[in-house]
Amino acid sequence: RWSEFVQIKEVGPRDGLQNEKQWLSTSDKVHWINTLSESGLTEIEYSSFVHPKWVPALADAHEVGRRIKRYPNVRYSALIPNMKGLELALDAGIDGASVFMSSSETHNQKNINKSIDETYPVLEEVIHEAKEAGKHVTGYVSTVFDCPYEGKVNPEQVLRVCDRLLDAGVDDLSLGDTIGTAVPAQVDQLLGKMLKNFPGEKLIMHFHDTRGMAIANIMRSMEHGIARFDSSIGGLGGCPFAPGAAGNVATNDVLYLLNGLGIKTGIDENKLQEAALYIQSKLGKSLPSKSLAYVASQ
Ligand code: HMG
Numbered sequence: 001r002w003s004e005f006v007q008i009k010e011v012g013p014r015d016g017l018q019n020e021k022q023w024l025s026t027s028d029k030v031h032w033i034n035t036l037s038e039s040g041l042t043e044i045e046y047s048s049f050v051h052p053k054w055v056p057a058l059a060d061a062h063e064v065g066r067r068i069k070r071y072p073n074v075r076y077s078a079l080i081p082n083m084k085g086l087e088l089a090l091d092a093g094i095d096g097a098s099v100f101m102s103s104s105e106t107h108n109q110k111n112i113n114k115s116i117d118e119t120y121p122v123l124e125e126v127i128h129e130a131k132e133a134g135k136h137v138t139g140y141v142s143t144v145f146d147c148p149y150e151g152k153v154n155p156e157q158v159l160r161v162c163d164r165l166l167d168a169g170v171d172d173l174s175l176g177d178t179i180g181t182a183v184p185a186q187v188d189q190l191l192g193k194m195l196k197n198f199p200g201e202k203l204i205m206h207f208h209d210t211r212g213m214a215i216a217n218i219m220r221s222m223e224h225g226i227a228r229f230d231s232s233i234g235g236l237g238g239c240p241f242a243p244g245a246a247g248n249v250a251t252n253d254v255l256y257l258l259n260g261l262g263i264k265t266g267i268d269e270n271k272l273q274e275a276a277l278y279i280q281s282k283l284g285k286s287l288p289s290k291s292l293a294y295v296a297s298q
């Protein structure tokens with residue numbers, strides 16, 4: 001009924017840390033990312049080359065990129081808003097560029113200070129240049145279910161944005177439940193529409209877990225044949241420009257689910273726990289993941 005192998009992209013060092021009040025030192029980030037690299041993950045989004053004034057917790061993206069060890073089986077990607085970000089990222093070293101925009105106008109404006117129409121030419125140039133440089137390019141589309149400012153988002157609008165990004169040359173799309181409001185019926189509605197237009201291999205689902213629905217939504221996505229998900233160790237994270245958004249679904253919880261279902265991921269649970277306990281101790285607080293809390297209590 002579903003794929004035998006699921007690919008998890010770890011976004012904790014980017015989506016996770018971008019919203020943390022307590023900033024990690026560059027050395028701690030590097031150590032943490034190196035530990036994640038040893039876990040068998042095949043993609044790690046290591047930071048974000050956005051304006052440091054907007055996301056100060058990731059102001060050291062360039063140094064992180066320069067200092068992390070590069071494991072040959074891992075794709076190291078970073079979030080890129082514009083050409084300035086791409087230039088810095090290429091200099092720091094990336095295998096993948098993640099461009100991003102929203103399917104709702106107000107979130108796009110608050111997040112990247114541009115209308116949707118003004119965003120396309122900026123991203124088109126980044127996508128083109130990143131492809132020229134031989135990089136994998138993922139297009140994040142935010143607020144695909146609900147927008148914190150506008151409420152329900154019409155799947156037609158999501159489709160329009162996805163079409164434009166695919167035309168511009170992205171290799172795949174990551175569909176963001178930015179504020180973690182979706183329930184499986186919304187997943188059915190959106191994926192029903194998307195899968196009539198694009199092959200499932202192009203799609204990654206990116207669930208935030210604000211209301212505890214992410215695992216149910218992942219399960220439902222897998223029933224539609226989706227086999228790629230973004231998650232964050234321990235459930236760290238949130239979008240600083242989406243009020244009320246909690247962290248991503250926890251990598252630990254997704255792995256627990258997939259292991260239990262006998263679905264392969266290539267990820268070593270013990271190494272992942274080590275990385276989760278490390279970041280938890282550095283931040284000095286318990287992270288939301290229930291399976292991590294259980295392991296930590298043993
Ligand atoms: P802007 O102010 O409109 O940019 O910001 P600008 O092009 O007008 O430039 C203004 C100044 O910023 C200039 O400097 C530029 O050089 C500088 P000045 O001449 O004034 O000295 N600048 C930069 N500096 C460093 N790095 C750059 C850069 N770009 C311009 N890349 C911008 C536009 C997009 C840069 C800004 O709005 C920004 O950085 N936003 C950050 C948004 C963000 O990081 N949001 C969170 C991530 S998205 C997310 O979490 C959702 C996701 O997880 C999926 C989901 O959950 O749905 C992906």
Ligand code: MG
Pocket residue numbers: 015176178206208238239248
């Ligand atoms: Mg996100």
